[in-house]
Amino acid sequence: MARxxxxxxxxxxxxxxxxxxAARDGAEGATLRAIAAEAGMAAxxxxxxxxxxxxxxxxxxxxxSDRFLEKLAEAVDPGMDPTARLAAVxxxxxxxxxxxxxxxxLYEYWPHMLRDPEQRRIQEQLTSAQERVYREIIDAxxxxxxxxxxxxxxxxxxxxxxxxxxxxxxxxAGSASxxxxxxxxxxxxxxxxxxxxxxxxxLMGLRSGPARTT
Numbered sequence: 001m002a003r004x005x006x007x008x009x010x011x012x013x014x015x016x017x018x019x020x021x022a023a024r025d026g027a028e029g030a031t032l033r034a035i036a037a038e039a040g041m042a043a044x045x046x047x048x049x050x051x052x053x054x055x056x057x058x059x060x061x062x063x064x065s066d067r068f069l070e071k072l073a074e075a076v077d078p079g080m081d082p083t084a085r086l087a088a089v090x091x092x093x094x095x096x097x098x099x100x101x102x103x104x105x106l107y108e109y110w111p112h113m114l115r116d117p118e119q120r121r122i123q124e125q126l127t128s129a130q131e132r133v134y135r136e137i138i139d140a141x142x143x144x145x146x147x148x149x150x151x152x153x154x155x156x157x158x159x160x161x162x163x164x165x166x167x168x169x170x171x172x173a174g175s176a177s178x179x180x181x182x183x184x185x186x187x188x189x190x191x192x193x194x195x196x197x198x199x200x201x202x203l204m205g206l207r208s209g210p211a212r213t214t
Contacts, residue, residue, distance in 0.1 A: 011049045011059070014039050018060035023101035027108040030057065057109065058118045064105040065126040071102070072133055082141030083195065087203035089133055090185045093164050094171075095178050103168055130164075131157040141193065148194030156192045163188060182206055 017039035022030040032053040036043040050056045075092035076085050106126070113120035134157035141147035149156055164185060170176035186204050190197040 007049065014041075014046055014049055014056060015059045015063050018056050019064060019101070019105055022057075022060060022105050022108050027057075027112065030060075030108075032056070054116070054118070058122065061106065061109045061119065062122050064102045065122055067100075068102050068106065068126070069129050072130070082137055082144055082146050083200065084203055085137050086134075086141065086189060086193075087186070087200055089137060090160075090164075090189060091182060091204050093130065093161075094168060094181050094185055104172055107169060107172055127161060127165075130161045134160050138193065146195070150192050150194065156189075159192065160185070160189055179206065 014035065018030055018035045021034050021038050025034065032043050032046065035053075035056060036046045039046065046056070050059070072089055072092050075088040077088075080088065106123075109119055110123060113123045131154075135153055138147060138149060138153040138156055142149060142153070151159075167176065167181040167184060171178055171181055182204055183201065183206055186201045186206060187197050189195070190200045
């Protein structure tokens with residue numbers, strides 16, 4: 001029987017507590033004291049498992065980033081053609097992190113990358129991973145003849161990730177619906193890759209352009 005690492009389990013519980021507090025109360029509310037209370041511990045006890053509050057937050061954001069990438073991977077079936085994979089990844093990238101607060105946590109700490117090198121490193125790694133997902137799909141679609149890219153694939157991948165990042169913020173802020181954002185993302189991707197917009201939107205479960213607000 002595998003030995004249970006009780007310290008690692010406790011660390012994971014603290015990370016989960018930090019995620020819960022950040023999702024509920026925002027980055028400013030996720031203080032060491034608040035995280036410790038959520039985990040049912042004293043603040044000084046939490047620091048036995050992590051060297052600092054910043055280390056806890058970095059672990060929480062990293063865990064959220066990993067979960068978001070897992071959601072992208074889970075959305076894709078190996079048997080899908082490139083167009084279907086594109087539709088699945090756009091749908092997952094735009095909506096998958098909303099059901100369990102993964103996206104909210106990532107966005108809460110996104111501005112911190114301006115001053116915090118560790119937060120910047122985590123966010124840059126996430127962006128690079130998202131771009132690779134799109135780049136692999138674009139390359140496969142180009143080889144199969146399904147796509148006719150209007151720009152270099154790297155530029156298209158970066159554009160799609162950047163647009164996705166900005167539009168999901170609109171959904172979180174309540175200024176746009178997920179359907180509206182999906183329609184925009186699908187329409188943009190189709191235009192950049194020489195696809196029929198209707199074909200991609202149909203695969204995404206969309207039939208027409210939805211209203212902007214929720």
